[in-house]
Amino acid sequence: MKKITLLIFAMLLSTLSFSQDIIKLFNRSSDFFEVxxxxKFVEAQAYFDPSVSSKVSVADLQKIWESLNEKLGKFESANSVQSKVNGDVFLVTVEAKFANTTQAFSLAYNKAGNMIGFVIAPNRSDVKYLNPAYADTTLYTEKEIYVKTPGHNLVGMLTVPKNAKNFPIVVLVHGSGPGDMDETLGPNKPFKDLAAGFAAKGVASIRYVKRTMVYSGEFGGVFTVKEEAIDDAVAAVALAGTVPNVDKKQIYLMGHSLGGMLAPRIAALVPELNGIILAAAPARSFTDVWIEQTKYMFDQAKDTTQAMKTELDARLKEMNRTRLTTLGSMKADSTIFGLPASYWVDLNQYKQVEVAKKINKQRIFIIQGGNDFQVSTQDYDLWNAALNKKRNVTLKLYPDLNHLLSSQVEKDAKNQYNVASSVSETLINDIIAWIKSK
Structure with missing residues (x-):
């Protein structure tokens, strides 16, 4: 059978939102299998966006379907079971039941609600979370907690070392996009790993569901990173100070990706923080990092056609529109890449490196992975150049770590997030040592 490759771009740094009804896409995905x-392969081809349908002929779809039925048995039913937003692509996971087995498929949609990808996906039972060796549950306890701000109640987890007193505590702050309390991506749960690794070595933590996941309906108008992340982080730090037996002089905040970028801004609002940890944190503007990531993803596709070059040029031109620092005549709720102008103005006015340079009392630990294709070592170099002479700052580059802080043999954008891996124990040990060096 002719091999058909459908390129799906996953801009994992983005918080872009979709206006279409999720239920509608779920139904559309299930209907595609019925068609x-x-x-009705002509009708099935019409599900695809025009930019993709020209690459997938009616004959191709017929061959794909016949091959699936030959290998998996006669088709019986299809159910949409999961969805997530990756940049400006909406992914729906469909579990299709055939006579011989059940197979998962991933259907990708653009903002217009048209399909741009249809691929076989790992079955949910095939890819499972890998419990790290350092997660010794006999050494800590976990308790459900809630991070509260006016009108919001975010469920979270307090992880505490057993039989400990006067212990430090770390508040974990998400990267971009909606996220659960474990910051789950595929079978990977970096915040769950960090919480277990910290607690097993005497350090408590708080992690919580991100507001954009629970209250997504609030993010259709004017908002900034204040509503997206900062307000809840400040509330979580306040909550950390109320934990029994915690050392109130040893409260830390660890921000990952966008959370790390915002950590200096949060520290300025919360003087009771003893220190901040910036993990895979952009030092450049969000747009610069995003453009670099996009170019890398296009390079990984190894498609040198003029059509692909034209698509990249158009995408970069649109991305550069996000550099605005004032609204001017633009309305605050005008959207660029799904985010309001208010968001871009606020984020572009924020200079995280300059804010960090002004922090003198709170400690700062900056960590970066060399195999991170989302936030590169270029950002680490900028942090290092600006802060390496400050006595309250520690910086460390880990050549093997990726964006999820796990060890990788290469900088691979295609598959590493689909493979279960744990946050580096070396990294956890270094963070613990830094905290205890106070």
Whole structure:
């Protein structure tokens, strides 16, 4: 059978939102399988966006369907079971039941609600979370907590070392996009790993569901990173100070990706923080990092056609529109890449390196992975150049770590997030040592 590759771009740094009804896309995804099963391949081709349908002929779809039925047995039913936003792509996971087995598929949609990708995906039972060796549950306890701000109640987890007193505590702050309390991506749960690794060595932590996941309906108008992340981080730090037996002089905040970028801004609002940890944190503007990531993803596609170059040029031109620092005549709720102008103005006015340079009392630990294709060592170099002479700052580059802080043999954008891996124990040990060196 002819091999058909459908390129799906996953801009993992982005918080872009979709206006279409999730239920509608779920139904559309299930209907696609029914149409294929009825042999209506012309109708099935119409599900695809025009930019993709020209690459997938009616004959191709027929061959794909016949091959699936030959290998998996006669098709019986399809159910949409999961969804997530990756940049400006909406992914729906469909579990299709065939006579011989059940197979997962990933259907990708653009903002217009048109399909741009249809691929076989790992079955949910095939890729499972890998419990790290350092997660010794006999050494800590976990308790459900809530991070509260006016009108919001975010469920979270307090992880505390057993039989300990006067212990430090770390508040974990998400990267971009909606996220659960574990910052789950595929089978990976970096915040869960960090919490277990910290607690096993005597350091407590608080992690919580991100507001954009629970209250997504609030993010359709004017908002900034204040509503997205900062307000809840400040509330979580306040909550950390109320934990029994915690050392109130040893409260830390660890921000990952966008959370790390915002950590200096949060520290300025919360003087009771003893220190901040910036993990894979952009030093450049969000737009610069995003553009670098996009170019890398296009390079990984190894498609040198003029059509692909034209698509990249158009995407970069649109991305550069996000550099605005004032609204001017633009309305605050005008959207660029799904985010309001208010968001871009606020983020572009924030200079995280300059804010960090002004922090003198709170300690700062900056960590970066060399195999991170989302935030590169270029950002680490900028942090290092600006802060390495400050006595309250520690910086460390880990050549093997990726964006999820796990060890990788290469900087691979295609598969590493689909493979279960744990946050580096070396990194956890270094963070613990830094905290205890106070």
């Amino acid at each position: 294929m099963n009825q042999g």
